[in-house]
Amino acid sequence: MPQLEPKRASESATEMVQVVLPNDANPLGFILGGTVMHLIDIAGAIACHRHTRTLLVTAAVDGLQFLHPIKVGDLIILKARVTAAWSTSLEVEVEVFSEETLTGVRRMTSRAYLTFVSIDREGRRIPIPALVLDTAEERQRAAEADQRRAERLKARKELESRSATD
């Protein structure tokens, strides 16, 4: 049975840290964009699993930018927090930082928004706990997530109608 008690974002907030190794890098010695995308998906999914305690699928990943390269030997830090929870879907924000191991200099390199949908083993959608919004900042974050959700659903409709005519 799903646990539907409302939860705070702090209960599922997730931080992942790893060192960038040569195997993760392109010939310039910078981490591959695809590797960063993979880590974003994992960090976001962990936070959402902690919120829902159900199986999840990724429904959408919003446009992603890479502001600075992260080089071999640096740390990559991913901070994920749930920003809004609806009936069966939820949004998570994942911020990515680089940290130079020798100086501690930290820079934000990406911010991503992902939507996950809660399902059971048969693929049926299942309800999720609400997100507790205590502070003005949390309410503002959730209101912004509502706007992004509306944009995503519009984009999804457009893609569906375009693929139906192809």
Ligand SMILES: CC(C)(COP(=O)(O)OP(=O)(O)OC[C@H]1O[C@@H](n2cnc3c(N)ncnc32)[C@H](O)[C@@H]1OP(=O)(O)O)[C@@H](O)C(=O)NCCC(=O)NCCS
């Ligand atoms: C995502 C998926 C489960 C949606 O199922 P569906 O039955 O078509 O979706 P519905 O239109 O009934 O919407 C279900 C929920 O998902 C949300 N949703 C669906 N598509 C979405 C999108 N593109 N962006 C944001 N939210 C979306 C809806 O808002 C709704 O949320 P709510 O219950 O909280 O209101 C389905 O499209 C799917 O399985 N996609 C493939 C997922 C996948 O394989 N991901 C990669 C590997 S994990």
